[in-house]
Amino acid sequence: MEVKLLSHTPEPERVVATAARLCYAPQAAEEVWAGFTPEKQQEFIDKLVDYGHLSPFEHVAFTFAITGVSRALSHQLVRHRIASYSQRSQRYVNEAAFAVVVPPTVAADPVAQEEFMRVIGQIQAGYNRLTALGIPKEDARYLLPNACQTQLIMTMNARSLLHFFSLRCCRRAQWEIRALAWKIRQEVIKVAPLLFREAGPACLVQGKCSEGAMTCGRPYTREEVDGEA
Amino acid sequence: MEVKLLSHTPEPERVVATAARLCYAPQAAEEVWAGFTPEKQQEFIDKLVDYGHLSPFEHVAFTFAITGVSRALSHQLVRHRIASYSQRSQRYVNEAAFAVVVPPTVAADPVAQEEFMRVIGQIQAGYNRLTALGIPKEDARYLLPNACQTQLIMTMNARSLLHFFSLRCCRRAQWEIRALAWKIRQEVIKVAPLLFREAGPACLVQGKCSEGAMTCGRPYTREEVDGEA
Amino acid sequence: MEVKLLSHTPEPERVVATAARLCYAPQAAEEVWAGFTPEKQQEFIDKLVDYGHLSPFEHVAFTFAITGVSRALSHQLVRHRIASYSQRSQRYVNEAAFAVVVPPTVAADPVAQEEFMRVIGQIQAGYNRLTALGIPKEDARYLLPNACQTQLIMTMNARSLLHFFSLRCCRRAQWEIRALAWKIRQEVIKVAPLLFREAGPACLVQGKCSEGAMTCGRPYTREEVDGEA
Amino acid sequence: MEVKLLSHTPEPERVVATAARLCYAPQAAEEVWAGFTPEKQQEFIDKLVDYGHLSPFEHVAFTFAITGVSRALSHQLVRHRIASYSQRSQRYVNEAAFAVVVPPTVAADPVAQEEFMRVIGQIQAGYNRLTALGIPKEDARYLLPNACQTQLIMTMNARSLLHFFSLRCCRRAQWEIRALAWKIRQEVIKVAPLLFREAGPACLVQGKCSEGAMTCGRPYTREEVDGEA
Structure with missing residues (x-):
């Protein structure tokens, strides 16, 4: 499996912070945009996460090339509907020498x-x-x-990614899509640490398992998270 | 392949016509609702289709049990994102005696x-x-x-169904999902003929192929459509 | 403000339970559908809520006529994107004697x-x-x-309604949309008690405020909820 | 009214062409990405538009600051659901000296x-x-x-923009949102001419009015379009 971040909204943290600030600010959008120091951005983004006001996270999108994954994974992946996919077609590409997972x-x-x-x-x-x-x-x-390998280009906005991580970084997700989720998380943390450094499975983010009686009983520790990343 | 309409919004034509009429009517919603004869409903629905104002079609939903289809089909099907799916899981169900398409x-x-x-x-x-x-x-x-058979419950609203038919009743769709699309069309025409009797592939509905240079060159005739149904 | 449930998916609890059961069951969809007693439905629905597996709730939709609300409310309401709306148009309807909220x-x-x-x-x-x-x-x-009064027809599926209630039954929502949310909740509880009797603001449902530092500090009690309903 | 393109996916045409090519190509995603000359990109994008295969257009997003527009406009605008909005709140911002449209x-x-x-x-x-x-x-x-002025940050992907233009560049749209649509079109053509130079109202793009009997009867000419832009 390989995950490459092909492209993303530039200055993602400034975009999110500006969008959030605009809702409450008397100033014009451009002034808000220009006035943000990284410290102010951080402060704003932390508040959004704390308040659960995640809609400003939708304004930034990340596009990945995902290769060497199975069709079992891709069938699960495309169930995430707030995202865009372009996938290699088995109708048109000859699979005379397919690789497998x-x-x-x-x-x-x-x-x-x-x-x-x-x-x-x-x-x-x-x-x-x-x-x-x-x-x-x-x-x-x-x-x-x-098991047949496929490849996709996937675009997801940051809010949808947070949701994706909460479900798919979880130990109850299948190993392959869980590995994908952690890899994607690693990629986006590099370019948008303020947005994603607290992202992950529900046990980590909300301090509470979201799987009820089906819990694995082993909440992620910070050390494990740092190990996955 | 078997398609069974499990459930749907009751009186779908009255719902669509009422929603459409409300936008332009000074009367209260309930009056509009009560005042619709079938003829008036038909007149309204025909106008909506003519004007391309399809948002009122979203207010009615149809739920199907789809069985005996392949995972090739289901992977294509779930790419239609304005819909809801519950699918038999290969993670949890034993496939010791799977059937195939x-x-x-x-x-x-x-x-x-x-x-x-x-x-x-x-x-x-x-x-x-x-x-x-x-x-x-x-x-x-x-x-x-x-080829492994799967089963799904799928819910789609009428607007999304119209879009699904325009793409998947088309001769360029793969044979299996095309067969599914025509079967679903057959089911919904039974319970909502005013909404769906003109539904189908783009060549039929818009009188114009939407596939450009990739056209099959054989637009559906009304007789063929009646044959499929 | 008046809220009238115009239409909804029949047997909503059976639909949700069947969709959920299908994912794990070796039986055919129709058998699952036929085999559900109300007790079994309840058991299944409770599990879904406990596990946070809410996608089966998408298969049932509810259509409301909402009248006597302000355009302040409708502007907030239509921000809920996983829903369908038809609203009286001020472009076409004469407002020579408008009413106000x-x-x-x-x-x-x-x-x-x-x-x-x-x-x-x-x-x-x-x-x-x-x-x-x-x-x-x-x-x-x-x-x-x-303040100008408007009217809408709105359709929302049960999963989207649960989300709507968690945000808009909250004391921090504006009073008008909060009143609407509680009224809608009252309507759907009548026809689908198994799905909605535990629905409401986050403080009630998750036992934890979702507004962080902006919390009102007064979590809903069960008595208050029963009073609102 | 002022529209400023705050941010957008870099190299939007390469992203769209790569996503489209991937579906039919045996090569790896990165090879496809690297191998695109501008001429090849153009050729691919023209084909997509001709075939009506617009899903690759979803992989690129555009974020705008929109200021000096009315709340009449914003109420219409946010009905476009495949988009993200952050809008100045009248609940929190003092309107002691509001401006009007x-x-x-x-x-x-x-x-x-x-x-x-x-x-x-x-x-x-x-x-x-x-x-x-x-x-x-x-x-x-x-x-x-x-009439009260508001401001928003809006993010829309290119496919949703094409749809927005087809509806809102139309002469039957209200003048204010039509002006906004043409201004947004002007902005995106500057940074992604290959994607948008053929974008516009249905009469221009499909050579056929989509409003049926409600047609204005005056299809846009190429000269008028160049005048608007």
Whole structure:
């Protein structure tokens, strides 16, 4: 899995702080924009998080190239509807030599790993025979496994990212999308630390698990978070 | 594939007509509501479609149980973001005896069909061996193919349905989601004919293909539409 | 202010419980649908709320006629984007005899009340003179006050309603939209008690204020909630 | 009215072209990104518009400071739900000296203009007296007119902007939001000409009015468009 931040709203913290300040300020927008020191930005952003007033976070967007992830992951990912996706199409791209994502539990068990790769080989052979028989790619792909690698470009605004982290950095999320969530978090913290340094799973951010009786019972500690990042 | 309309906003045509009328009427909402004959409803709804004022169509929602479709289809379907989905989870449900969707191009070719089913058998055997080895269902499923059947509950409002039909009833949509779109159209026409009888692909509704140079070149005729329905 | 529930998804609790159950059940959707007793529905819905898994709540929608509210309120209301609105247009409807919403703080003070109504009278006279001069209604309305009454048809799904209640039943919301939120809550509890009986402001639902340092400091008690309802 | 483009996704045309190309390309996202000349970008973007495949346009967002517009406009504007807004609050900002937007039909008629400004003066006096009596700003504002100036920060992605232009550059939109739409179009054409140079009202873009029987009957010509811009 690789996550690359392709592009993002410049000066994201100034944008968020300006939008927030505007609601209560008698000054004109441009004055507010010009008047922000980094310290003032920090102060404002901390207040927004404290008050739960997250709508100003929507004004900044982040665009990622995500590669080497499975179709199992992408099917989960696109369920996040306040976001934009462009994904490699299996209808149009030939998968004559597809790569796969191997789950860690499989990779850790030599017997399982061998079995897994054997079936992947059978699928690849089957796909190739179908296309050789003239079956269209869009139909041959019905054999392709969830493990098949895909790539996407995804754009999400900062508010939607905060929500994404709260659900998907959680230990109850599947390992692959959890890994993606932590990687994305790492990328955005580099360019917008004031916005995201407190972002993460609900246990960390709200100090309270949001999964009720399905809790994992092991809230993230600050040390673990710093380790993931 | 089976589509069952589980539930929908009652009196959908009266709701849409009332919402539309309210914008221009000096009367109170309840008076408008009570005053609508079916003829008046029809007149109003036809105007909305003619004017392209589709926001009143959002006030009515339709909930479907969709079964016997592939994960290839569901991955496309959930890209329609103005809708709600609940889908059977491969993380939690055991797929020890999964059913598959066989593409018509495969079913039409005995050699391809045999090849297809042979690989499906290999996948099923592999999945079962992995779970027998103690690999969690959520990881063993990385072998499962796009053909694997799933089921969903989907809710979409009438405006979003019109958009869905314009894209997915189109001949350029993949055959499976196109079949789904026509089936859904058939269901909603039964309960809301005034809203949907003119719904369908862009070539039918707007009298103009929306696919530009990628057009199929064969606009739907009214007879074909009546055949699909 | 009057709120009338015009229409809603029938059997809302069965719909939500079925959608939720489907994700984990090996059975077909229709079997799940048929198999739900009210007790089972309750059990399922309580779990969803406990786990914070609210997406099944999206499958049921509620449509209201809202009359006698101010344009101050409607401007706030339509900021809730996961909802549909049809509102009486001041561009097309003649406001030669508009009604107003008088804030309670004004109504409680005879001097303020007199002043308020005097200015309203001046606005009405000015609007009428402008239209008499041939100024289009859509421009004469630039004089009309926030107090001017409007009416809307609004449709919101149950998940969006829960969010709406958490923000707008709060004592820090403006009195008019807070009154609307409590009235809407009252209406939906009548038809879907299992879904909404625990709905309300964050202090009630999560047992924790979500406004940080801007807290009112007076969390709702169960008695007050029952009084509002 | 003033519109200032505060911030936007850098290299917007490269982002859109890359996202679009990725769907059909066997190469990795970064290779696609690096390989785009401006000519290739143009070719791709033209195809997207021709095919009506607008989802890649969602990956780029534009943030504007909008000042000197009326609350009549802002109430219309925020109905565009696929966008983010932060607006000056009349609950918290003192309007002891509010500015107004005067409609051109009023400004063109000295009698109407005098009447209009006289009523505005009465409103201002009334507002000030109410606050002097201790009425909270959030309630005194019930007297404030639609003409009252406000300011917003708005973020919209390029796809949503295209839709906004198609509706609001139209002659049937109210003059104020139409002026805003053309100004925003002017701003985005400066920084993303490949994306927006063909953007505008439906009559221009699709060569066909979308208002049905309510058409103004005067489709925009290319010369008029160049004049507006």
